[in-house]
Amino acid sequence: MDRTFAVAIGGAAGQGVATPGDIFAKIFARRGLHLNAYNAYQSIIRGGHTFLTIRAGIEEVTCFGDHIDLLIPLNQDSMDRHIGLMKANAAVVYNSDTIKPGSLTQAQLCPLPVNQLSKGSRSKVEQNTLALAASLRMMGVDFEPLAEILTEQFMRKGSKVVTENLDIARVGYDYAGANFQPFAFPLPMSGMQYAVLSGNTALAMGGAAAGVKFYCAYPMSPSTGVLHWMAAHARSAGILVRQVEDEIGVINMAIGAAHAGVRAMCATSGGGFALMTEGLGMSAMMETPVVVIDVQRAGPSTGVPTKTEQGDLWQMLGAGFGDFPRLIAAPTDILDCFRLVPEMHNLADRFQCPGIILGDLLLSEGRSSVDPKQLNFDTEIDRGEMIVSADPANGENGYKRYKITESGISPRAIPGVPGHTHTAATDEHDEDGVLISDEFTNPAKRRAMMDKRQRKVLGIEAAVQPPVLIGTPTAEVTLVGWGSTSGVIREAVAMLNEEGISANQLQIRWMVPLHGEAIVNILKSSKYTIMVENNYSGQFARYLRSETSYVPDGCIRKYDGEPFMPHHIVEAVKEQLACKTHKTQQLSVPVHEIMV
Amino acid sequence: MATVLQLQPLTAADFKGKVDPDWCPGCGDFGVLSSLQKVLAEMNILPHNVVTISGIGCSSNLPGFIDTYGMHTLHGRALAVATGVKMANHKLNVVVTGGDGDGFGIGGNHFIHTIRRNVDLLYVAMDNQIYGLTTGQTSPTSRKGMKTKSMPYGNVEEPINPITLALAAGATFVARGFSAEPKHLANLIKQGLEHKGFSFIDVFSPCVTYNHDNTYAWFRERIKKLEDDVSYDSSDWHEAMKRGLLWGDEIPIGKFFQRTDLPSLHEAEPLLDQGEPLAHRELRIAPEIVRNFITELM
Structure with missing residues (x-):
């Protein structure tokens, strides 16, 4: 069951979506809540539509999720774009002087008469602060954490601005207490503090x-x-x-x-x-x-x-x-x-x-x-075979920058070290750096240098661990992703398992070295494999096929500019499993419902 | 043994590279190489404290013919690479060499920006008004009307003037030499190496194989040393521009311009004010600074 809480703020670029977003994020993180935030925006400095979703929960939050619990539209456009997707139990907090709900909704409408509450004040910041404070009240958050952050936020503008903001926040906070229904589950807390x-x-x-x-x-x-x-x-x-x-x-x-x-x-x-x-x-x-x-x-x-x-x-x-x-x-x-x-x-x-x-x-x-x-700054640092100071043992005079070695790695002297002068060239060169692209051209030497450099590939492969399957190996479906889709696939896998469709995940982190054999060994024992990629042509699927001849049973691809949401993957998996007797590879391209 | 050697005055022979130049006999680039070797020895700069960096082209083969640390990089990119080297270790003497196509054609963007940054290095362009290594095509400094394999009916484009371009971009040291005037050239190279900032020397370096227009004789008839004009003031930028525009029967060589009141890039960078060059600094960041980085996120 989804125990997260997602708040979304929509507005035009320049309307101040970022600041309330930052404040929500800080309040959540200081309460010891995990969060994941994604901002859908446009290549425009003023105007257009920006839509920031922040999702928080006690457990790790790996993506921005499927649902919005609280919508704060800062303009009519944002209200119109998103009201239709709001579910029952959700709420919409908005400035009722300038924004109308438009279509019918099951969600709780929370109109804020901003002019009246701010006593006719001019600033757009007031609308945002009022909405922020009202929302936090509905989430069951005390006023103090908000006051603390507003003080930090506006400190550099002077104490007058801080007081003004605290006053308006208090008004919004109290107004919500008197007029709006709080959320059924107050925002939880943990003893942690996150960055x-x-x-x-x-x-x-x-x-x-x-x-x-x-x-x-x-x-x-x-x-x-x-x-x-x-x-x-x-x-x-x-x-x-x-x-x-x-x-x-x-x-x-x-x-x-x-x-x-x-x-x-x-x-x-x-x-x-x-x-x-x-x-x-x-x-x-x-x-x-x-x-x-x-x-x-x-x-x-x-x-x-x-x-x-x-x-x-x-x-x-x-x-x-x-x-x-x-x-x-x-x-x-x-x-x-x-x-x-x-x-x-x-x-x-x-x-x-x-x-x-x-x-x-x-x-x-x-x-x-x-x-x-x-965020460990004492992580291992390995600079490899480097010569940074003169050492007769390093073979002064006879130093060869591109010495042919078994590993293909040649000790690297940096400029300034006596006795190790050499030229590093983009032309093919011999062990001592002398060009072999001109009068000294020599096929045997060229081959030896190519072999030397390419031998490093073996060391690279040994230095990187192959990927491992996450979840039960006997699952009905294996979702394969790479890089950033890890979090959303993880949530989709959890949702599928909850619905009784056993699923597991193979997430690829290293593209080169690929460890293709290890990947195929995992996928060979999978019952049904689907590759999930945020692109048109299935670039990773094509790459894996080129390296290993492996072809997955199905693909889920999205190339509309927006990331996957968990339900996109869940629904596509169900579709594909429902007709898995198909002999040909199945392809699903989920539609992004949110117009951002 | 090594210590004793260093006490001996250096000679040009100490800068002799692993292989001899493979330039065409009579190529102007020989004169540039030998002048550079001579000056480095005279100034007693040890080979391992010099990095000679080039792009691609005949003249860009120079780092292979001189015993210093060398980088023979990509076509047009030497100045960008050199800026990185100088920032990572500002105690090194950085010399960039290359041709007119490399520096003013494909590398033109880096040329103006490296000037603008006043990176403390010496840039010697061996300007032969032709593409040599690709066997004779029009270069950015080829004169209008010149016939080449790429413009067989004659160049219809105006050439770049490297001197006025450098001056306009804000270069703090701008000179022109001629490879057949080695003493004069050596003197410019010495001044360029001593200059704290970006030093640019455009050197006429005739291509005896592909450029039959701008020959040694052609240059000899025209060149006139700025140093011979006692009234010439190389701190006067406007006068430098005027002289820089001269082209025809009289072509000035010598130091056009120098100003010493601007800091070079590494001098302008507070991070490099004190302590070792970046390349020799501690990699770890102090724990209290790390704590600040993380506190900002909370």
Whole structure:
């Protein structure tokens, strides 16, 4: 049974959806509630429609769910878009001076006469504060936590503004107590206190924990949040942050810094990544590690910049010409965004190759609660075989940067170390760095260098654990997802099991190395397999097939820009199981009911 | 042994690379390489404290022919890579070399932005007004009317003027040399290396194989050293622009412009004010700072 509570705020961009959203999130997290938040928005600075859903509960909340318990429309448009989807037991809190309910609803209507309550005050903030306070009263939250947060929020604007806000909040709080029906279940509490962060913040903090000392970027939604955190915390974290002229400059600058010895990172979205691909090959050829975050958004081309998709997998797999070892992993939730970054840096450093983190808007701009203890900055740091100071034992004079070794890894001397001068070239080169693309061209040497670099693939495969099945192995249906769909599939699996359809989940985190054999071994013993992907063509299904020849029984795909909701998956699974005697692969494309 | 060697004055031979240049006999780039080696030795800069970074092209092969740390990067990207190197370790001497196609064509965007940032490095463009390694096509500095394999009926486009472009973008050191004037060039390279900020030297470096217009003789007839004009004031930006625009019977070489009142990028970055270069800093962040990061989220 769903024991979560979801509040949604809808309005035009610039109307102040974010602030009440932040306040709800803080109040929930400070009560020891887990939460998951997703903001559906548009590429517009003022106007349009923004719809923020925050879902909280005692247990971990892995997605924004299917239902809204409390709707706060800040304008008529938001009321009209969402009232029809409101169920009985839900409530709608709105400014009755400017917004009318429109169509009939089973939900409780909670009109706030804002002009009267705010004594004709001018500010749109008053409408929001009134609605916020009224909502919290209906949820059974005391006034003090709200007062505390409003004080924090408005402190820098002076005590007068704080008092004004507290007064108006009190009015809204009391008005709701006198006029509206509280929710049947008051918002619970636990002894915990959680941190709330977005995937972008988690990625940036993961970089800080990994010891990243150079971060650069060109602004691109939905990855810009990484740049913002990095820039805001650069001085305290000791990270040099640069905004660069384009993504070509970004990756080249990052590789330059990495080559000189720091851990370097950059983030972008698909379009920016496309510009970086030549640089990715340079990282591989010079064997200078670099970590690139690609936050996917709906493509192709400019696409829908503020919408989510898992459409860049093949770009990552094929980025750069020629064959070279690479690492690609897709974090499965916001905490995993934090954890994956140091892990990726360790592997990129050890294997001296590019590492790609494949996130998406759902994670990067979504928010979730995290136990602060999980944000561990003492994580392992492994810089691999690096020479950072002169040591005669390292074979001065005879130093070969690209020495042929069994592992394919050659100790890497950074500039400034005496006795180890060499040239790192993007042209094919010999062990000592001398080009073998011109007068010294030599097929045997070329083959030896290719073999050397590609041997690293074996080490990479051994360094990453294969995925494991979550749930009962004998289930009737196995849902396979990758990256950010982890949470929504987990909830869909729980819902299916509750309905008596036994289901389990295989979530893929590492794309390269894939561990295809291990995956197929799991799927071979599954009764019915469905691949769930937030894209049109089933990019992961096609990839797994290309690597292993494995074909799933069915696919569920969504490419409308919005993430899956649990019921989309549950309903599609039921449809497919109902006609599973079909010989051909089944495809379901759920419709997103919410118009955002 | 190593210590004793370092006490000896360095010579150009200490900067001799693992292999000899494979440029065409007579290529202007030889003069640039030898001037650079000579100046580095004269200034007693140890090879391991220099990073020579290039893009792609004939002249971009230079890092392989000089004994320093070298990076032979992507076509047009050397300045971006070099900025990263300098930020990660600002104690290194960074020298960027490349050609006109590399620097002003495919790398044009990085050129103006690296200038704007005043990154403390020396950028020597070996400008031969042609694409050499791809066997003779029009470059961004090819003169109007010049016939090449890519413009067999003559170039209809106006060339870029690297000097005025650099000045307009805000370069703090702008010079032009000629590879057949090695003493003059060496002096410019020395000043460029000493300059704290972005130093740009556009060097006429004739391509004897593909450019039959801009030959050694053609340049010799025209070049005039700014240093020979005692009235010339290289701190006057407007005058520098005027001289920079001269092209024809008289083509000035020498130091057009220098200003020393602007901080370079690493000097402008408080993070690099004190302590070791980034590359040698502690990776872990102090626990009290980490606590602040997490408290912000609660």
